Amino acid sequence: TKVDSTCHNGRDNNLANDSCSKAINCMIDFYDLFDDIWCQEFCSGMDCIQDYCPSLLNFSSSILFRHVQILFNNSQFTIEPNEISLPVYICYDERLCPDFLPATISLNSSSCRHFYEFELEKADTFFSLMENINNLFRTCLIEPNETHYCNHSNMYQCKNSTKCISKYRLLDRIQDCPLNDDETYNASCSLSDVHRRFSCSIKSYRTCLASLLIEDRTKDCDNGEDERRIDELLVENHIYFQTICDGNRDLLPVLIDGRYETDETECQFWLCNNTYSRCDRFWLCKNGADEVNCPFSNCSEFEHSCIFPNDTPKVSCLPINQAGDSVIHCLGATDERHITQYNDGYRFLQRFKCWNDSESVSSLSLCNRKPECRFGDDEIFCNYKRNSTRSMCSDENSFSRNEMENFFCYNLDTVKQFKLIYFKLLSMPLYLTQSIADEISSEKSIQTTAQSIPVDPLARMSQMDQWQCNHGIPIRIRIDSTRNETHCLCPPSYYDDLCEYQSQRVSLTIQVRVATDWRNVFSFIILLIDDNEIIQSHDHIEYLAIRDCDTKFNVYLLYSTRSKNISKNYFIRIHAFNRLTLKYRASWIFPLKFLFLPVHRLSVLLKVPVLDIQPIQTCIHGQRYNYINNQNSTFCQCESGWSGAQCSIEYRCDCAPDSLCIDRSICVCPLGRFGSRCYLTQSSCQLKTCINNGKCVPGDERYRLVQMNKSMCICSEEYFGNHCEHRQTRIDISFHSKLIIPPSLIVHFITISNETYPIRSSTMKKISWDQHLLTFNTSIRFHIAFAEMFNSYYLIILREQIIVSAIISTQI
Incomplete structure (x- = not known):
């Protein structure tokens, strides 16, 4: 916008109408760059306010409600980086605040109170002072003699007040009611807009917050979940089985039988040395049992690598029964990792613990020729022949490190806590007592050939010919041996010569x-x-x-x-x-x-x-x-x-x-x-x-992509495959004599892959009243099968190799 341009509604003029207000606005840097140039000419001296304003100057601004006026003492008014003047009085329309702000003094026919009577929070800047005053007078926005709208179902009437606000403004961290009852409302989860609110626990009480409080950089919920992204919330509400009792809390606390439970409570009943914790460089067991006999270790099956303080030129081995016993045997306390290990919320870090000291050192500070441990044990194993100025564990020094340095770089580096391990079947026996006969089709392999049809290249068309048909396709029609004409082939939705x-x-x-x-x-x-x-x-x-x-x-x-x-x-x-x-x-x-x-x-x-x-x-x-x-x-x-x-x-x-x-x-x-x-x-x-x-x-x-093979085989119930070449797996299920045979049975098939999640497929079969044996065929390729009846599950088939085609007899 040009400087000399004007708006019809007068909003191009940011300056106040009277000289005193202009002087105050210039002093508090209220105007933008254009007005700042004007201020330098209008108010160049420090006595500007004293020159233009009366002894009791009146400040009002668009950042305040229109009825509020702030009165300062002219002789004491100052705005410094670390000091601001406080008002003497605040005047307002008492009719709008009859419930909690009765006037105590009248000035020039205005209802006023001394500033100290408001008991506002201390403000560091002039604008934070204005914000405090603004928040105070927000609570008394009442239209006099207008109470009929309080009867609306979406309105909430403040306690001990005639003021009514929308229920959407409850629990939004903005005080609207004089007594602040809109922010202490305890039935927020029963409001009609609960589907738009965020539910969480605040002081152990379920609360439904207004949506504007979500991700506003202020934690309102007990666990701070209102500030977590959606993907983080999904992780914390839906966790992997393998992350249970892994040393890192992923699940939000859930109240069960009077106790808050997470995925890391009651882990004393959980096996720390399991499939998911093995050899991930993180000691889940206190003695590191989940990290012995790993590919990166040169020690025996029940020993940990260790550098003894009295034998630092080599990496030795420590028996596992001496690890995690609260006695430090190894340099850097690598045998007592529960002491030096910490989690910053995203990763686990292992630090070098100084000998006979409470201090610990990061791997970035090892071997930097500046001992940080009291006895210098963070430097006694180092190779100082390197010329690099980078840290010992940087990639640049990977070929110049000695054995002890490599040991500490490996064990003190960042340990990634979560690695996804898919379910596997290794060395599993057949289960249960099954009679399994695999069948391999003796049919010869089926080969089909398709003869390609030569297609003459299309006559070349100009771009004008291609575009002239609008929504159709241009085609050439041969008139005779020397002439052809372009016509438009229109889709059903368009017509005429040019498909227009x-x-x-x-x-x-x-x-x-x-x-x-x-x-x-x-x-x-x-x-x-x-x-x-x-x-x-x-x-x-x-x-x-x-x-x-x-x-x-x-x-x-x-x-x-x-x-x-x-x-x-x-x-x-x-x-x-x-x-x-x-x-x-x-x-x-x-x-x-x-x-x-x-x-x-x-x-x-x-x-x-x-x-x-x-x-x-x-x-x-x-x-x-x-x-x-x-x-x-x-x-x-x-x-x-x-x-x-x-x-x-x-x-x-x-x-x-x-x-x-x-x-x-x-x-x-x-x-x-x-x-x-x-x-x-x-x-x-x-x-x-x-x-x-x-x-x-x-x-x-007409309804599929053009492919050479557009057909498919419909197989009989006993066969499946592209050519019906595989016989379906036949499963015969009998029932133990002490079991009640159900009217129907659901069978869940689990297909295991080492590189992805298991796949579950289910089928339901009816059982007649006089039937004692259930027989059915399936084309599902699977490893595991469970039978479900009366809300109970029974393992009926378990094989390490995938079952493609077989005859299986099993019993529940």
Whole structure:
């Protein structure tokens, strides 16, 4: 903004209106750089305030509430780096503060009090003084004679006051009520906005803080969790099993039976030498039992490396029974690490403890030619032939250190506390008493070849040709041997010569769910019809549950006329057919409610019934059915060769003999056939060999990325694999005679990987009342299996090698 520019509302003028206020603002550096230049001209001397202000000067500012005025003694007013003048009086509108600030003196018809009567906190700067006064008068912001809004459910009325504040301002560390009861409110977790508040313990009492207190650099909660980032909170609420009793508290305290428990309480019952603590350079056991016999040690199985004070030229070995006995045997107290080890919250550090002294030295200060221990024991093992000025443990000195220096650099360096160790199965026996027979398929390996089809390179197009089709694709059409023309191939949503106009259409998104029939292929016929059941347009999708469970199909349906006839009502009707048998399964109807929209977007979830729905009555040449999603509405499913609302209009079916006619222009093709009349054969299954009675299902190229192999094999229940080449694992489970056989059993399979988390898969099997043996097949590859019944878990299978295909008999 230019200096000479002005604002219509006058906000370009930061200067006060009277000379006294200008002088005060200049003295406290209230103005910015532009005004500071003006202040140097207006108020160049130290007597500026005395020159322009009366003996009792009045200070008011936009940083205070408009009714508050602060009165200083002119002759004593000063602002120094370490000293500020305190006011003599503070005047205000008593009508706004009737509950706790009654006036004690009147000056010039104003309600005032002596400054000392307010008992404010000591302020170091002029602006901190203003902040204290501002916070005080915040509590008496009351509109006189306005109490009707206190009856609102979102309002809180302060104690012994007519003042009301929003409940959102409770527990926000800003005192709004005269008695501060808005900040001591003890029912914050029952407020209506509790989902927006932060819950934690304050003085061992559950409190829900306002969101503005989160990460404001002030810890309000007992454990400071209001200042932790979200990822830190997740770690402290959801910890790894291996971090329990690891010497570092990760879990926030939880009140259990009157005691606060964390992941580091009652660790006397925890094995310190375990899989997760072995050889991580951190002594979790007091005697370091978790760090003996490690790859970096040259000592025997039950000894620690040690430098004895009377034998510093070499690294010796100390028996483990002398470690952690509170007697220092090794230089630097490396055998008593519980004394010199500390955690700064992010890492564990080990320090060099001086001999016969309470002092300890960092590894950065070792061998620096400046003894810091009283007896110089931090320098007696050093190699002073190095010319480097860097610390002994720097990478630059890694090749010049002696054996003792390497020992201390390794043991006194930062120890990373947490390393993720995945669950492993090593040298595990078979469990329980199982009869396991592994089966290896004797089938020959299956090889398929695909012949590539040569494609001629496209004629080169100019950038102008590529862009002229807007939302379409430019194509070249050959007119004769010497001429070709560029035309635009438009998507369904656009039309005209250059694809520049948007079509009125229905944008439909479909997701399908089946309870059974995971190996069945369904064909869904999608119709856009009007209220006379005239088909405007149609499309279809093919669905195989084991392949398309998470797939969302997107379909565009256009109206038969451009533009659509808005005097009619339109519907989406969807029919489902079993493509293996061409039997009708079910239908759905969805009305288009917003006909004024040029593009009507609709998302539907189709839940396919387990059985074919049955007709409720007959039509002239068909059967009448209810819709799945609207039992009050019916329609006629016509026989082949008939159409119309009552199946009374005859037509000639042009579909292939082994297909199904829905209308004169719609055919439902059997598996392996496609095309508008089902006369074309899909070739992808000719390259796919399915063995063991597996059936090849070709893919629907319209909804998937183009790949050489678009087909897949549907295997029988006993086999699985890309070609059904693997026999499924058969598991026979019997029950002990003393156990009650449940009506159902849940089996949890655990697959172990040394490089990632274990994977759990579960299946539930029903058990009939007269059944004593449960037999089922599974294609899951696993190492461990648990059986769950009556809220109890039983280990039934445990193998170190992954089970791919086997016959297993086990007992619960």
